[in-house]
Each structure stands twice: as structure tokens, then as C-alpha cells.
Amino acid sequence: MMMVRSAYDKKKDDIHFEYWQRCRYLPEDKLIALLDHDNFELSLEAAASLQLRGGSKIIRLAQMDSFSNRYKRRALAAFILGQIKLNTKEEKISLKILYDLALNDQSAIVRSYAVSSFGHRCEKAKKKYADTLLSLAQSTVLDKSVMVRVSTAFALSVFKNRASIPLLIKLLKDTHSEVKNWAAFAVNVNNYDTPEIRNCFVLLLDEKNFEARFEAIIGLAKRQDKRVTQILIHELSQERIYDEMVEVTAYLGDVSLLPTLYQVKDKFGTFKELNTSIKVLEHL
Template sequence: MAISIYSKNKEDIEFQYWERCRNLPEEKLIALLRHNNFKLSLEAAKVLQLKGGSKVIKLAQMDCFSNSYKRRVLAAFILGQINLNSNEEKVSLDILYNLALTDKSAIVRSYAVSSFGHRCNRAKKYLDSLLALAKYTVLDKSVNVRESTAIALAMFDNKASIPLLIKLLKDTNSDVKDWAAFAVNANGYDTPEIRNCFVSLLNENNFEVRYEAIIGLSKMKDKRVTQALIKELNKDIIYDEMVQAAAYLGNVALLPVLYEIEKKWGSFNELNTSIKILEHLKSKL
């Protein structure tokens, strides 16, 4: 997928800030956390996170109680993936849990959920705590918090998260639904309710949401996806994953559209494989 000019410029700016920060001493990095330019402060926080150390950990834990929401955001971010001992981890998880539930700033709550997820991913024994937190954050009024919840749940293969993901699949925001569908597909969840949610998502205007639904239903071999897949395969821009989905689904009704793709674009590995699989299935009928 092509990178937009906006995304490219954003990446260039982030890289410039990273280059500015990566060799700075700890004190100067800490000073940059107070900078008016939040993006620069965030790159400084990334470097501090990598460097680690008790001083940075204590500062981050203290800043979680700062009057400045930006400092709380940066603090929550640092605590997400910095190396911690068992005691520091327990304290940090308690802080992040409370921020995720009670902070008045939605962006702070969002970062706290994300960091809590990262911490639980590093120490799987805390997964139950993430599930307990997510029961509340899936209902948060902030789109960012609900999206962060879906991303956090994507990190874990645990069927106990399915009811939470179903709530997120029914969200009003397309980005939330996209990440929830991604979480379902990443972990291979398959239930009748998930399938029904995915069928509903086939009508989404957002391509990323439709993409996840089509891929998911195809892997589940749910033939209700057939017409949506044919529609995508008839477009001027065709993604390899959509061609592969034809093989996942295993519906020989897709052969004509695959032949048309071959006629128009020539053969390629994904197309050849899908045609071969479907022709084999057809020969068995």
C-alpha cells in the first residue's frame, strides 16, 4: 500500500527528532520532556525508555501524578516497555491501571491502556489484570482508549477476550472496529457471533475494516463473504491478500474472476496458487 505524503513527512520529522535525541545525556533528555514540542518530547521519552535505569523509572512513576497531562502521557509511555524489576513492575502496573481508569485526560488513558498491554505482554501472568481493565475500557467514551484496548487485546491469544472484542467489533468508530477485527484474525478466533459481526463489517466504507472481515471470513470458510470478495477482486487495484483469500475460502465460484485477473495482469504466485487449489476442489465435485 502506498505511503501518503503526510505519513512520509511525519516519519521524516520523527527520524530527525530521534537523531537529535539518541546521543544526548540523560539530563538533557529529561529536560526535553518539558519541551513545548510534544513530538520532540516523545522521541526523548523513547530514548529514556531504551536507556532505562532507576532514576528514569522513579521519574516516570512520579510524573504519572503530574498536573501536566503531557507529562503524564510521557510517563505512561516510558513505563510501557522500560526494563523493570519485579517490585518496579508491580508498582508501575498499579499506576498504569489507575491512570487508564481514572485520568481525566483521554490521551493519558489511551497511553496508559497501551502501556499496560505492553507490560502484560512482557509478563503473561498479568493477563487477567488486562482483561479486568479491558471490561471497563471497551466502554470508555474516548475512541482512542477503545482503540488502544483493541490493540492491547491483539497481543494475546486468550479466548476470554472474545466477548470484549465482540463489543469492539460493534463499535461506532471504524478504527476501533479495524483493530478489533485485526485482533480476532491475529489470534484465529472463530465463533458464530464473530462471523456475524464480520458479515456486518463487509458493508463498511472503510477499506481496512472490510479487508479484515474478508480475510477473516475467508479463513473461516464462511461463504457469505463470496460476493464481497468477488467485488474486491474486480477492482482496478487488487491486493495479493485478496487473491490468497480465494484459496482460503475454497469456493470454486471464484474461479472465473481469478481467470479474468490472469488474463488482465498475467500470472503471479498468489494467483497461480489460488487457481490451482480451486481447480483441484472443482475436480472433486
Template structure:
């Protein structure tokens, strides 16, 4: 519980001009961590504010109120109801994006149809929020069509999160999923390619080998953790060999699979 003055001060601290301000997020996290009804009620009040930043911060708080180590959301159904109402009536991109992310955190299936309304939105900030939100449902086949669309988005950050969500965060596995991941092996954005490699290796799909070997060969020193994990998965190794560098993994993959095939995206 907070004293009333402390509660109001924390809420005011969330309103820094820069949405990504560290102090503002520290206040958001303190309010979330309390899990208190008084915080929920104040956030619910802010959802009706004329100030879009207040609505956005209210959504940020409600999405994870009470969540912490060993603790679940304190008011999931109530928060979902309020956030759905906000989302269906929201015209400000920042507030709508916060509502989308918050609904993803809560993982109530009722949110999926409203989330899908924003898959093709013109604002990449909103599409990125959709990629995150659908990623929270990545084990649910209902999220698959939206994530596959966003994996081909014009915005690289949207493609990155959607590819990570489907390939790494989720466990869905089918010919469609693997084909979608294989198409991203030739992406112009390095992070997207890395997520596609990780996703295909997780599914033990050998189409990943040319891209994985090529990337490891070009790595100086120890490879990125995801690359090392992908290589170990393909090699059937339970742990990363000590002192191996990228080319060591690449050599082991060539030896085991006898491959130096052309990339699948050519």
C-alpha cells in the same frame, strides 16, 4: 545507563506540544530501549505529575521499557501495578489512553477488568486505546466481548482496530467470531471491510467469497497484501502467483468455488 543530564534531556524531549511529534517519540523509544532502572524510576515519578502530558509520556515509556529484539519487558509486574493505579484515578483522556495502550503491551490479565471500564467511554481516543489494549489479549476469550462491541463502534478507526484485533491479530474461532466478522463485510469504511475479509479468509469461511471477489475485481494491478493473502488462503495456495493482478485472483476464486453469490450483508 544514562548520565543524569542526558536522562533529563530525553525526558524533556518527550514533551513536544504535538503528542505525535516524531522527535518526542524518538526520545520515548530511546528511553524504552535502555531498559534501565533509572528510566523506570523517573517514569514512575512522572506518573504522579500534575502535568497530564508527563503522565501520558511516563505510561508510554513504562508500557515497553526494555522491550526489543529478543528482549522482554524489564519490569512487567511493577509497571502493571503503577499503570493500573494511574488508570483507576486518571481523568485526563490522553494520559488514560496512554495507560490503556501500555497495559495492552504488558499483557497482564489483571488489566482486563480496568480496561473494560472504558469500552463505552464517550471519547473515541479512549475507545481506540481500548481496542488496541484488548487486541493484545486477542488470543484470550476474555477479550472477545469487548472487541465485538467495538467492532460496531460509531468511530471508523475504533471499528478498524477492533476488527483487525479479532480477525487478524487473534486466533479465536467460533460461530460468534465469524458472524461478527461477516457483519463487517458491509462496513462503510474500506479498511474495516479489508480486515473482515482477512479475518474470515484466515478462518476459511466461504462467506467471504463475494466480498473478496468483488474487491479483487475492482483492483488494478497487484492487490493489497492482505487481499492477496486472503485469496491464497481460500485457494489453498502456499505462495502468491507471480504477476497475478486482482482480477486474476477473482477469476481463480470463481473457477474453484463456482460462486458469484450476493454479498452476505445484503
């Protein structure tokens, strides 16, 4: 997914690194104690360390915590169960727990982590649980929480199945830009293409959220939809341009982009994506 980094993002990364450094060498009992820390981000980093270390003790703890009366422990349990190494029996139990949390937990953050983790488990199992995930997503695309709908879009990105398309179209029409962003990412990463998807992408060209707009621009260009030509010309005329947008001009195959690409060359010099796109368009 396209990420635009800000000073806020960098600060978050610095804090994340600080917490990672704090947790990486702690013994297991100290990490478990941190799961109850007031700082949820620190607790999440402790959970990530426990998830990475794995083992039956941590699996049992996460499975028990999924029934905790504290929502934070349920959320961390769902997170841990998403990518920890499980045997067949443990996986069966954990998937049932995640499914139930995703549908029924009162806390939106718990439901969100449960949906994402179910997606991770589906990805690890090489689509084995794809039908179950699709069944789950039928409900979670309608969840009142933006976080849960974002997680649903992410979960649908982890495997290719055209049965996902109607669900992703619902998410592309969501009222929240971050949901639409992740839905567009899921569509693009799996190369889905229908007239309705293209029309949804055209509507996303007016999004204020740059990342959602970016996914739509890239998606339309790769699908050779000329409705994106003028938008690409505008974006490539800015002071800050993105290699991916230069690259997809070759997919779009519209020679009216050549003057803009020549201007990019004059302004920024040559680079691989630019040279390739100019060469492709000059030979059309």
C-alpha cells in the same frame, strides 16, 4: 494489521525519522528536557529514546511523572513504563500505576497510553497479567474516548484468551471505525471464531474505513464464510489489489472465484499467492 499508506502517512513518517535522528545521540539530560517541549511528537520521540536506554533513573522519573499535574508528562510516563526493562519490584509498582491511570486519569490521552502500555507489559510477561488486563478492559471498552477504546482493542490483541471474545464483540459493534478496525485485527491475529464474530464481520463489509473492511474480508475468507465471495470478486476486479486478498481465496475455497483469479493473472502476471490460490481452487 493492514496499512494503506497515503501522502499524509509518508509525511508523518518523514517527520518521525527527523525527530528520531534528533534524539538518538542526545545525552539523557537533554532528552529529559525535551519531555516538556511544546511539540508532543518530539517529546514522544525523546520518551522512546529514554525508554530504550532504560535504567533506574528513568524508571523512577516515569513513576514520579505519572503523578504530575501536567497531563502530557503523565502520558509520556505511561508510554515509557509500557516497554522499558523492569525488575520484579519495579514492574509491580508500574503495573499498579498504569492500571490506576487507565481507569481514573481525567485525560483521555493518558488513559489511552496507560491501556496500551498495560497491554505491552502483559505481552512481555507472557500472559502473566492477562486476567488483570481482562478486568481492566471490562471498564475501558466502555470509555467515552475513542483513543482509549482503540487502545483496549490493541491490548486485547497481544495474547490469546477466549475470555476476550465478548469484549472484542462489543468493540466490533463500536460506533467508531478505527475501534472496529483494531477489534477486527485482535480477532484475526488470535484466530477467534464464533457465529457472532462472523456476523460482526459481515456488517463491517459495508464500512467506509478500508482497513476495517479489509480485516473483515480476510477474516471471513479464512473462516470459509461464503458471504464474502462477492466482495472478494469486487475487490479483485479493481485496479489496485492486495496480495492478502488473493491469498485468502484459497482458504475460502469457492470455485466461483476462479474466473476472477484468471483475470488477475492476465492483468498482473503470475505471483506466488495467485499461483497457489488458482492451484487450490482448480483441484476442488
